[in-house]
Amino acid sequence: MTDASDRSVARGGLLLGLGAYAFWGVLPLYFRWLGGLPALEILSHRVVWSLLLLVVVVTALRRWRTVRAAITPRTLAMLAASATLIAVNWLVYIWAVNAHQTLAASLGYFINPLVNVALGVAVLGERLRRWQGVAIAVAAVGVVAMALGALDTLWISLTLAVSFGVYGLVRKVVAIDSLGGLMVETALLTPPALLYLLLLAQRGAGAFGAGAGTDAQLIVLGLITAAPLLMFAAAARRLPYSSLALLQYLAPTLQFIVAVAVFGEALRPLHFLVFGLIWAGCAIFAWDSVRAARQRAVATQPA
Template identity: 75%
Template sequence: MTENAARGGLLLGLGAYAMWGVLPLYFRLLAAVPAIEVLAHRVIWSLVLLVGVVSVMGRWRAVRAAINPRTLAMLVASAALIGINWLIYIWAVNNGHTLAGSLGYFINPLLNVALGVVVLGERLRKWQGVAIALASVGVLAMAFVALDTLWISLSLAVSFGLYGLVRKVVAIDSLGGLLIETLLLAPLSLGYVAVVGSAGSGAMGAARSTEVLLVLLGALTALPLLMFAAAARRLPYSTLALLQYVAPTLQFIVAVAIFGEPLRPLHLLVFSLIWTGCAIFAWDSVRGARARRLALEP
């Protein structure tokens, strides 16, 4: 992998996580719309945008050429995973659990490291192991005291961690992969919107501002996902963990400073353990990268 490709992957990943970090602010503007309806519109308008992008770029032949039974099966799995992730997160934000969502995305980078080691055979250094151990202690502390929101955190971490793993190994580019994922989710989404629309309870037609917000979800969904998928293919899987701290940190700030969600002593303990683990992992990654550069110098 060239240095330019790695640098490009770093910028793409950073941009994706920054956008995800402030997305709760957007979802709160749609708090009156049921989470499953927001999800359905998210899929539909993402698909509309992606079809346009693929058409303008003339990529339909490449997308069709990449599809085979194995690739399609993997994209069915990744589509299900990202659909579950979206639904849980939208529901959590609009029901006052943005802090629990933030914890899930703090856990996610360290889960990615574990997946990289177990599934992809990446080597785990000593301090990376320490970082994962600290995060595990934090999760266990939450499990003993806050079972009511732990499911949110773990569901988000696991679903997005597995999604990233599938997208890293599936043999299709980021644009084509996301297009197929939204195509797979579109029938259920269109069906749901049609049903609530015919019943007169759908969000479309209720208010122009809500309609605009739902349509814009296409761009706000597709852009960071395309950036993430491209970054995942350019960077070592464990390196993505360094970038993923951006999104949950911003989500944490939004939850406490803007949404006013209560910060309990347990949260402070758990987040302290997670943050410490992240800091150790970041320090070890920087140290390892510096050592590799020195080793390559003449």
């Protein structure tokens, strides 16, 4: 692969990653718009409607043969693991938003890039440049300070960080493309999700069918679930895993703003310190990336 194509792939991965994290950053607004439905019911609708959407997409793109060819016992086992991880992540996140703990959820996604860096170095053998390490250390100080000031909700933050970090690692190494992987994951989650929704409907307790507006909101959950996950999975395959680290602070930053400015959750002085440290880390990481790119460009120029 040429340098130009390498840069094109990296640029595409960057745009996909930015799109996914921006989408996730404002997602709490949609969950609140649903009127406080139970987290498990929202999760189940996300899964079922996502599967229907993905069936349409895979059929339109004529990708069924590719999806079937990629499925092996090992791939299926890995996707079962990633499906479980993303289901746990979604459930805890939706519950946190509905329980007025969006700040705790945002902390989880502030921690998540640090988990990604650790996994990238420990599992994938990726290496950090010196200033990348400094950037991560500065951001880590902010995350630790925030964690120590919120011990009662720390389980929310850690569950979200670890579940999504390991999910991303599995999706990076599993031998299937982003669309096929998401299709299989969603198909694995659909039977229990559909069974739960049918049980709710049988008891007359489900939200679906209560009105055209609510039904439309629930159906759209499929789109807002599948789109950013596809973008994330594609970005994870195009970028070094450690390079996703500080890019991922976009989502929790937006969640942080939504929690304070829209939901009115309490903002303490500690949050200002944490926010400053994390974005200082982002600035150092960005500066080092630009510097390294310029050095590579100079080194590859003909003598």
